[in-house]
Amino acid sequence: MANESKPVLTRSGNQVSFQAIQDFYHAITGRIEQLDDYYYDYHLAEVEDFEQFHNVVLQTVEVYSDRSPELTVSVKYVDGASEQFSGIDKFKSQAVNRPVGCVSVELDYRFLVYLPKSQEAREYTVSMGLRSSVGTLASMKKRKATEAEYNLYFSMPPATAKLEITYVDLAMARAIEANIAKWYGSLRSNGSDSAVSPRFLGEAVRLTVRLAAVAAVAFSAYSSIVSPDLSPSEERGLVVVGVAALLSVGYIALPVSSWAYQKIVRLGPQSLVVLSEADRKLEALHRKRSIGAWLQAGVSTIGVILVGLATWYIAGRLGM
Numbered sequence: 001m002a003n004e005s006k007p008v009l010t011r012s013g014n015q016v017s018f019q020a021i022q023d024f025y026h027a028i029t030g031r032i033e034q035l036d037d038y039y040y041d042y043h044l045a046e047v048e049d050f051e052q053f054h055n056v057v058l059q060t061v062e063v064y065s066d067r068s069p070e071l072t073v074s075v076k077y078v079d080g081a082s083e084q085f086s087g088i089d090k091f092k093s094q095a096v097n098r099p100v101g102c103v104s105v106e107l108d109y110r111f112l113v114y115l116p117k118s119q120e121a122r123e124y125t126v127s128m129g130l131r132s133s134v135g136t137l138a139s140m141k142k143r144k145a146t147e148a149e150y151n152l153y154f155s156m157p158p159a160t161a162k163l164e165i166t167y168v169d170l171a172m173a174r175a176i177e178a179n180i181a182k183w184y185g186s187l188r189s190n191g192s193d194s195a196v197s198p199r200f201l202g203e204a205v206r207l208t209v210r211l212a213a214v215a216a217v218a219f220s221a222y223s224s225i226v227s228p229d230l231s232p233s234e235e236r237g238l239v240v241v242g243v244a245a246l247l248s249v250g251y252i253a254l255p256v257s258s259w260a261y262q263k264i265v266r267l268g269p270q271s272l273v274v275l276s277e278a279d280r281k282l283e284a285l286h287r288k289r290s291i292g293a294w295l296q297a298g299v300s301t302i303g304v305i306l307v308g309l310a311t312w313y314i315a316g317r318l319g320m
Helices: 018-029 047-061 088-097 133-142 147-155 170-185 198-226 232-265 277-318
Strands: 033-039 043-046 070-077 082-085 102-114 121-131 161-167 272-274
Touching: 033 170, 043 047, 047 088, 047 102, 047 121, 047 170, 070 088, 082 088, 102 133, 102 272, 121 133, 121 170, 133 147, 133 272, 133 277, 147 232, 161 170, 272 277
Parallel strands: 043 272
Antiparallel strands: 033 161, 070 082, 070 102, 102 121, 121 161
16 A cells, blocks of 8 residues: 555656645546445444544544534434434434434544645545444344344344545545544443353354264164164164154254254344443343343253263163
8 A cells, every 4th residue: 555644756756745646536537435444343332432433533534624524323223213313412312312222323424624735625424333233133033033034144243333434535534544443442342252152152062962862873773783682672672762862863953953053152242332221121131031042052952962861871771
């Protein structure tokens, strides 16, 4: 990438600023460049954090602009509704009173910039959107999303925040980007990063359940092979146990292990945007459901393992 602070040497030997070249390029082509950043952290953002973000943008652009930028705040809610606020003050005073939780908040700025090396004002835009994963999941539940939609969401989770900057001068765009990245890094985390990820734990549970079921089948077969002096009734018993073990693998162990895996994978930390009391209630409900899901996955996993052990034990007794 070119160093925007270093002059560019032309063929005639003159030095021209990189900013002037960018401005000339824009003047003859009319093209606006765009800078995109994506974040995947589990942030916890409240109204005060958006006010701090607003101040960061104002302080960054005040050097280049002689008037405050135009701001539009867009909020999407769990029930599918959306709302726009013209300014940070209206957003602060009205968004906190909504009776429904939010899915996302996006702040869109538009302002004119007078670059030091140019006499003409150029329009810039800055857009910062934060998504509440807790609100997104509540919205999916409310509209009765399919299991395939949930699987797709958790296998390829979307970004929890996105920054877009349209610009003429790269140096200024980088300055805005750096200050916003610093602000985003200061947000609190909604949940600690565990040493064991839910995906890894889910894989471990799925593998354990399947191994227990397969071991029961293998031991049933082994018992029938190493015990040649069985009575007809004992042989029939071993066959029944073997068939039962095979059926438990196909119809119990495999489905339950996959179900437990999906349950555990979905219990990881989620981003959260808190505008009103409705968002705090969503978070409390999410935690309550998470505890219930942990219990369901645990009980189901233990149940399948016990079935495998019981099959193993019965086969062993019949083969003695």
